[in-house]
Amino acid sequence: MKGFVSNIIKPLFSKWDFFLAVWLGVLTLSLGYRINIIPLLALFMGAKLLAKTSQLLYKLLVIIYSLIGFLYAPTGIIYGSPDVNVVGSFLYTTLEESIGFLKQTPFYAFLLGLVVLILGIALATEKKSTHAVASKKSLMMLSVFFVVLVSFGPMKKNRIDLSAYRFISDLVTAYRTVSTQNQGYAAIIQKKPIWQPVIKSRRYHTYLLVIGESVRRDYVHAFGGQFNNTPWLDSVPATLFNNYISAGPATVISLTNTLVYKQDREKQLNNSVVTLAEKSGFETWWLSNQGVKSHSDSPIARIAKSANHTGFINTGKADYSASSSDENLLPLLAEALKSPAGDKLIILHLMGSHPRACDRTQGRFDSDIGSKELSCYVKSIAMTDSLLGKANQLLSNSTANWTMMYFSDHGLSYIDKNSSRAYLTHGDSTKQNYQVPFFILSSDSTQRRVISQRRSGLDFITTFAQWLNIDDPAITGRCSMLSKSDCDEVNTVYDFNERLTNYNVLPSIP
Known part of the structure; x- marks a missing residue:
């Protein structure tokens, strides 16, 4: 031995x-x-x-x-x-x-x-x-x-x-x-859309869709958050969906599974909310505070470019610095509203609360909640609320017949929670990565409503079509998504690998 x-x-x-x-x-x-x-x-x-x-x-x-x-x-x-x-x-x-x-x-x-x-x-x-x-x-x-x-x-x-x-x-x-x-996206975006919409009636002439960024629902006061950061949304007769979950945990994964039609899980970028609106007689705008590049555009930028009119504040780059304020979108929105076009769909894609939040707020915050970055995050949501209020005012000043829809693309996860270094970043392992705010406000809204039934980004095409009040053979109108109807719950979400996972089994870490 x-x-x-x-x-x-x-x-x-x-x-x-x-x-x-x-x-x-x-x-x-x-x-x-x-x-x-x-x-x-x-x-x-x-x-x-x-x-x-x-x-x-x-x-x-x-x-x-x-x-x-x-x-x-x-x-x-x-x-x-x-x-x-x-x-x-x-x-x-x-x-x-x-x-x-x-x-x-x-x-x-x-x-x-x-x-x-x-x-x-x-x-x-x-x-x-x-x-x-x-x-x-x-x-x-x-x-x-x-x-x-x-x-x-x-x-x-x-x-x-x-x-x-x-x-x-x-x-x-x-x-x-x-x-x-990417190769598939580049090829399919060139194909003609399959949409054959039937317009039941035109309820509004101007539709504004606002896509937020990185907003957790539990940080939004209007949805029960503890910080008073949404005075405008708190005061308007909006319809709040307080059980809406995003399709994915990051922008590209979430929005490509939210804004486009899928057949056998293939995302058909040519059949998006933009082309559906255009086929329904809308003039379309995509106004973005997120970047666009000529050589490696994300699929979201490809969808954006299918609109009749596009406006990118950060052409040639994706500027995540403090100088890139969502407020810069308001003049573009004002110009779109002045257009003589009849029915309009205008999409605003915000930078919102994208990490780092202190870059969004230039380091400013209203109250110290124990971590500078989390304090800035609360402030960034207040800035989005202010922006939405100003967009609401522009709509009201330009037309008497309008509607606005807002949702965030995904939520975030804690890093170093309960410490002065705490901050939020992308993740796919908790419910809070998918719990996001969603609301609708219209010129004829008279009372505040809360819809607690589960709604999902994976059903957004159906929700969007019902918002436009149209039918299409490709879209399953199985339930009234904009009401309190108990629709069949979608309990699946996509993770970082774009694999479907059961949302209900994810832990909740508020």
Whole structure:
């Protein structure tokens, strides 16, 4: 036994193995995965086996993964491993948004990335031959350890569940998905819409659809939030939907599953609320405070460009800085309202409460609620309420026959909750990621109503058609979505990978 240990086991390990194990652990965290002991041991044995057979390849991979871990750690800590949302956000983002993301990232995420880099450099540059080639028996034993650990731990659904391998696999899979989607979007947006609407009667001549950004319903006073940040919405005879859930947890995932018609889960961007309105005789406007680029437009920008008239405040970029105020949309709205066109659908796409909230408010807030960023978030909702009030006034001044609909694209999750560093960011693991405000106000509204029946962004095309008071053969009019009718509840939402998940089983973290 003593000879077995000294001749076979002992040569396999060195004093540097502790640092290798630590490095693999922090690397796993930085790549967005949880630490599980068996996969981590398998990864450790695999690294040891590689070091004993090819030190050059071992050190090269350590350096490469150290750089990946260092760069990805801020994203991995907040959003987890690569998925459709992460890859899509990367493709559609710009320097301004990236800077905003880095500003709100907690310091410990950068520290973790730095630890990965420093340990990796140390492992790759240590000069002593601590990974000297072992005997054939030692290598055989190491291989057995590795195979056994992989077979009984990390093998899931016929794939190797090792963080270093999974990161590359998940990244490639997500990129292919987003790339395939974009190619499909580019092709399908060119096709003619299938709409054949039948207009029952034109209730209003001007329809204003306002799409908010990153607003949690429990932070809106009019919907029961504790902070008095919606004085305008509190005072008007609107119809409030206090059980509306978004289709997804992030802008692109949510709005592409909200604003377009789907057949067999294929999102047909040519069959959107914009083209439905146009086929119904409306002149359409899309006025946006979110960016548009010529080379990598998101599917939302593609939908926007299908409108008769477009107005992007931030052409050529996606400006998430403090200078990009939603108030800048009001002159564009005023011009659209002055247009001599008959029936109009005007869509305002706000920056709203997009993280970082303090960029939206220029660092100002009305009351300190324990965290500067959360205080700014409350203020950003107050600013949206003020904007909606001004839009309401513009509508009233321009026409006597109008209606306004508002909803937010998704909610947010806490980071470092109950601390002075607390802030809100995108997430898909709680009900609050999907609970958003939704209301309708019209020129002939006389009383305030609350609809508590479940409504979903996945049914929005039906809701939108009923708002326009039209029928279409492609749209299922199975229920009166704008009333208190008990419609069949939609209990599914999309997660970051655009997989349907059961909303009802998600935890609630108010």
